[in-house]
Amino acid sequence: MSHQYTDEEIIRVILEQRRQRRRKMMRRRRIAALLVLSLLILGGCGAFRALHHTGDSPDKTKNAAAAKTVKIRGTVFIDAGHGGSDPGAQALNRTEKDDTLRLALAVRSALKKRGLQAEMSRTDDTSVDRAKRGEIANRKGAKLFVSLHRNKASQGQGVEIWIPSDDPKDSRLLAENIMKELKSAGITEDRGIRTGTLPDPKDDYQENKTPDMPSCLIEFGFISDETDNRLFDEKLNTYGKALAKAIDHTYQSLYET
Ligand SMILES: [Zn+2]
Known part of the structure; x- marks a missing residue:
């Protein structure tokens, strides 16, 4: 239905x-x-x-990539003064061998960025004979030698740079470039570029005697002076970069032009 x-x-x-x-x-x-x-x-x-x-x-x-491709242009030698059983100067709770190592490591890393390889007399707190430092530099084929120290006195502040007693042009150029960069980085006083040694201008510090290359020894401020110490700590990396820049410029002038 x-x-x-x-x-x-x-x-x-x-x-x-x-x-x-x-x-x-x-x-x-x-x-x-x-x-x-x-x-x-x-x-x-x-x-x-x-x-x-x-x-x-x-x-x-x-x-x-940039870090990998920084071409190594050459080798220089950075000598951290004293070390191990030789503390160097001591004042105001500081020890010269510690300061020189800290600065040397800062210089090394700044140099690396500029394509300069820094061989070192020491990278930690070990004893290295003073005469051996120049020999190591010669053996490593370094082209410039910079020794780092700190000064000590009852009074005084600032940086002085010692070069060999016969006042070689290339060592003087290295010292002048360094002093110029340190002054623009900021130091208490430019105490000058000096030849020989403090007691005898005809003698040479071991660090200026042994290396077969332009060399200088920097008394990097007074460890006995509060202001120099404060600047040293505050500007450690700035000083490292300033030294690297001066070393680089000298390297360019002497070996790359
Ligand atoms: Zn010293």
């Missing part, structure tokens, strides 16, 4: 179909919205990664 639909029933069916279509459409819209949202989030992460990538990593890569 066939069922005759009433108008009411037909309307109900039509309305029900419309409702279903609307529900389906809503579902599709929700899915589409979710898709768009997840794409946005993923894209955002990608963009963030891209930003992060261009902002940071290439610099690091570049720096690492």
Whole structure:
């Protein structure tokens, strides 16, 4: 027996179909919205990664590459005065051998950035014979020799630089370049470039006698002077860079022009 639909029933069916279509459409819209949202989030992460990538990593890569590609131009010798059983001068709770080592290490790292390899008489608190230091420098094929010391007196401040008694031009150039850079880095006093030794201008300090290369011995401020010590601590890296710059310029003038 066939069922005759009433108008009411037909309307109900039509309305029900419309409702279903609307529900389906809503579902599709929700899915589409979710898709768009997840794409946005993923894209955002990608963009963030891209930003992060261009902002940071290439610099690091570049720096690492630059560090690797600094070409070694040559070798110089940095002598940290005293060491081990020989403390050097002592005053105001400080010891010369410690100060000279700290400065020598700062100079070495600044030289490395300039493509100059620093051979050292010592890199820790060990005893090294004074005469041997020049011999090591000769053996290593160093082209410049710089010995680091600190002065001591009941009074006095500032830096003085000692060069061989026969006043060689190249050693004087090295000392002049160093004094110039130290003055612009800031020291209490330029006490001058001096030849020979304090007791005898015709004699030479061992550090200026043995090396077969331009050399100088720096009395890097007075360990007995509070201001020199304060500057030494505050400007350790600045002094290291200043010395490296002066050594570099001298190296260029003598060997690269
Ligand atoms: Zn000394």
